[in-house]
Amino acid sequence: MIGTGAIAGAHAGAVAAHADRAVVGHGVDLDAGRAQGFAEQHGLASWGTDLAAALAGGEDGPPDLAHICTPPGSHVPLAVQCLEAGVPVLLEKPPALSLAEVDELLAVSERTGVDVAVVFQHRFGAGAERARRLLADGVLGRPLVATCHTLWFRDPEYFAVPWRGRWEVEGGGPTMGHGIHQIDLFLALLGPWEEVSAMAGRQARDTETEDVSTALVRFADGTLATIVNSLVSPRQTSSLRIDTEHATLEVDHLYGYTDADWTFTPAPGSEQVAEHWVPDPDAPSSSHTGQVGVLLDALDAGTPLPVTLREARDTLELVAAIYASAFTGRTVRRGEIGPGHPFHSRMDGTGAPWMTTTTTTTTEGDHR
The missing domain is CATH 3.30.360.10 (Dihydrodipicolinate Reductase; domain 2)
Structure with missing residues (x-):
C-alpha cells in the first residue's frame, strides 16, 4: 500500500474482505508515523518510507500488486517506479494529471509488459x-x-x-x-x-x-x-x-x-x-471490494487487470x-x-x- 492516508483504509478494507485470497503485506508513506499507525490499525506485517525496498520484497520476493493511494500529482512517477520493478499497479483515480501523463504511463506499461488498473469501482x-x-x-x-x-x-x-x-x-x-x-x-x-x-x-x-x-x-x-x-x-x-x-x-x-x-x-x-x-x-x-475481487480473479487467470489504463x-x-x-x-x-x-x-x-x-x-x- 503506497500512501497510507484516508483512501488507503478503503483499499485495506477491500483486501481484508478477500482475506482468503490476499493480504496487505507492507505500507509505505513519506510520513513514518502515519505508515506505522496504518500498519498497526490494519495488521500489516511491515511498514516504512522506502518504496524501492518494499518493491524488492523479502524472502517471498516482490509483492504481487501495489496499491497507489497518494494525491494525484504523484500517481505517475510512483506507478512508473512500480512497473520498472515488475510490480503491477492498482492506481487511485484520477490516474494522472493529464492525457500526456497517461500516455507516458501507457508507454512504460507496454514496454515492461506490466499492467496498470485504475480504481473506478462503480x-x-x-x-x-x-x-x-x-x-x-x-x-x-x-x-x-x-x-x-x-x-x-x-x-x-x-x-x-x-x-x-x-x-x-x-x-x-x-x-x-x-x-x-x-x-x-x-x-x-x-x-x-x-x-x-x-x-x-x-x-x-x-x-x-x-x-x-x-x-x-x-x-x-x-x-x-x-x-x-x-x-x-x-x-x-x-x-x-x-x-x-x-x-x-x-x-x-x-x-x-x-x-x-x-x-x-x-x-x-x-x-x-x-x-x-x-x-x-x-x-x-x-x-473497492467489488473491484478488488474482480482484480484478484484477473491476477489468478493472467488476464488484463480491470479497469485497464487504456479504458481509463x-x-x-x-x-x-x-x-x-x-x-x-x-x-x-x-x-x-x-x-x-x-x-x-x-x-x-x-x-x-x-x-x-x-x-x-x-x-x-x-x-x-
Whole structure:
C-alpha cells in the first residue's frame, strides 16, 4: 500500500474482505508515523518510507500488486517506479494529471509488459453490470437521452488541504476529482462519446480550479446527454439516468450504490421488458471490494487487470475535452486532443478564465 492516508483504509478494507485470497503485506508513506499507525490499525506485517525496498520484497520476493493511494500529482512517477520493478499497479483515480501523463504511463506499461488498473469501482456493482448487459444486448432498444450528475458539497475548509483545488497537484476540480467516477460509469454503459460542448465556473470557492462544470455530450450512437459536476450543492447526490426506446434506467446514490438504488421504468407498451430487470437484495454494492475481487480473479487467470489504463484514458479524454470546450468556447471532438494540443499536457490548457483576472471570487461567480 503506497500512501497510507484516508483512501488507503478503503483499499485495506477491500483486501481484508478477500482475506482468503490476499493480504496487505507492507505500507509505505513519506510520513513514518502515519505508515506505522496504518500498519498497526490494519495488521500489516511491515511498514516504512522506502518504496524501492518494499518493491524488492523479502524472502517471498516482490509483492504481487501495489496499491497507489497518494494525491494525484504523484500517481505517475510512483506507478512508473512500480512497473520498472515488475510490480503491477492498482492506481487511485484520477490516474494522472493529464492525457500526456497517461500516455507516458501507457508507454512504460507496454514496454515492461506490466499492467496498470485504475480504481473506478462503480463499474462493479450488480446494478451496473445488469444495466450494461441489457444495453449491450439491445433488449432495451436504442439509448436516446441520458444524464450524469455528481452534485456534491465541499465547504471552504475542505480546500484548506494544500494539494486541493490546484491544477498542478490535483489536476482539476469536481470534473476531474469527483465526477470522474460517474463519468466513467456513464461511458462504460453508453460507449464512446463523439463531441462535447461545455461550461465551467468558479462559483463560490476560492480555488484555482472550477467548482462547477456542465457539458452537453453527443455519443457515437447518437445518444444526447448532459453531465453536471458540482461541489456547491447542499443536497448531495450522484445520479445516472438513461432513457432508451423501451425503458428508463436510473441510479441515485452518493458514494456507492446498492441494487435498491436503481430504478427501472418500462415505456408504455413495453411493459414486458421489466422481466429482464430483477433486483437482488443480496447483490454486492459498488465498492473497492467489488473491484478488488474482480482484480484478484484477473491476477489468478493472467488476464488484463480491470479497469485497464487504456479504458481509463478514454474517461480522462472526455474530462480533458470538457475543460477544453469550457475554456475555449469551442465544441471538442473525440480524438482531437493529442500531442501538441494545449489540453493534452494540462487540464487547464490555455488557462482557466478566472485565473487571467485579478478579481477574487464573488457571489456571482467567475464563469464562461
